[in-house]
Amino acid sequence: MKKTTAAIGAALLALSAQSAFAQSSVTLYGIVDTSIRYLSNADSQNNGQVAMGVGPVTGSRWGLKGSEDLGGGLSTIFRLENGFNLWNGAFASSGNLFNRSAYVGLKSDKYGQLTFGRQKTPFFDEYGDTFDPLTLGNYWQNSWIYNPIGPFLYSNNSAKYTYAIGGLSVKAMYGFGNTAGSVGQNSMYAFTATYAYGPVEGIVGWQQNDTPKVNNAFKSAGTGNGKWNQVNVGVVYTVVPAVRLLAGWLHSQDNTGTVDNAQAQAGLPATANVSPNRIDDNFYLGTTWQATAPLLVTAVGYYGEARNAALLNGGLGNGKNYSATVLAEYSLSKRTEVYGTVDYTHGTGAYTIDYPGRNNQTGVAVGLRNIF
Secondary structure, eight states, X not given: OHXXXXXXXXXXXXXXXXXXXXXXXXXXXXXXXXXXXXXXXXXXXXXXXXXXXXXXXXXXXXXXXXXXXXXXXXXXXXXXXXXXXXXXXXXXXTTOTTOSEEEEEEEETTTEEEEEEEEEOHHHHHIIXXXXXXXXXXXXXXXXXXXXXXXXXXXXXEEEEEEEETTEEEEEEEEOOOBTTBSSTTOEEEEEEEEEETTEEEEEEEEEEEEEOOOBXXXXXXXXXXXXXXXXXXXXXXXXXTEEEEEEEEEEEESSSHHHHXXXXXXXXXXXXXXSSEEEEEEEEEEEEEOSSSEEEEEEEEEEEEEEEEOTTSSEXXXXXXXXXXXXXXXXXXXXXXXXXXXXXXXXXXXXXXXXXXXXXXXXXXXXXXXX
8 A cells, every 4th residue: 555655656746746847738719801803704604603612822710839848958849720601601622621731740949840631731831931932822813823733732631841940941842642453643742942041942853643634535534543743943032121022933743633623713613624644834033122111012923824725626735824913011010911802814825715705804803810
């Protein structure tokens, strides 16, 4: 009995000593954002449309994130994040509760961070935070150059490692295919390296996904998997603290047929055929200007060339697309913003398949965003 009491006492002392350095926290956070938007040539009859929908740059979401200090500069971390449509209350991704993030991992002050689960790719991390002027927009008209990578911005069953030293930060990710008999099937690989030196920050990145081919006239149904890959380069130059210039290039190649369908606007029927080897080169140039303490203005132009892409007549060909966007955001408080945006897009050749009406559209929107 004395030995049992002593053992219990020792355990309690150990736990109390551990709690002296172990700290944990859980945070509820989110964004609620919606806009009212006019869009020209919104259907095949070239009618205009006024609709409530997603904000131009941030979708509504809520999440939980937490950490526990394990001592010695080591901690456990987790994040669960759900995206939803504010205007109708539905999941942004049907049947997927934590579509934006669901991971757990370890973070070390010395050795970096390693996480496991459903996660954003390194590309999405960097362009959503730093390297794209609009942080990857939500309207087709202000984000179409990212549609080739759109189906591959998240990875299930993934392990991601992040390490930073001085001005250098590297991120590497591997997505397990979870396929019996094949390690590589349905897997993905990704890598980014960023370096900041004075007012300049640059990035290089690469990503490859092994993914099922889309059924089409060029290949019989059920022909297995193919490859999609992308190389990206970007730079940010801070002219003065209030003004930044941003530019970049994205080169992708797809032999799965995924991009032809992903590039089309929502609501359009799937293309009659898809390319067995589509190549896209997309470029952007933009600026952000903190005009006053509450007013942020962003302007950006996007240009893209598609080769060997699906055409309306079922064949393959080339195309070009152009767009320009101006976004003004005004902070009413630390948490609440109102905004207005204007955008214009125009496509030729293969890109005309991605427009419901004429080969150009103009959009005007106003909205309200609250961050908690």
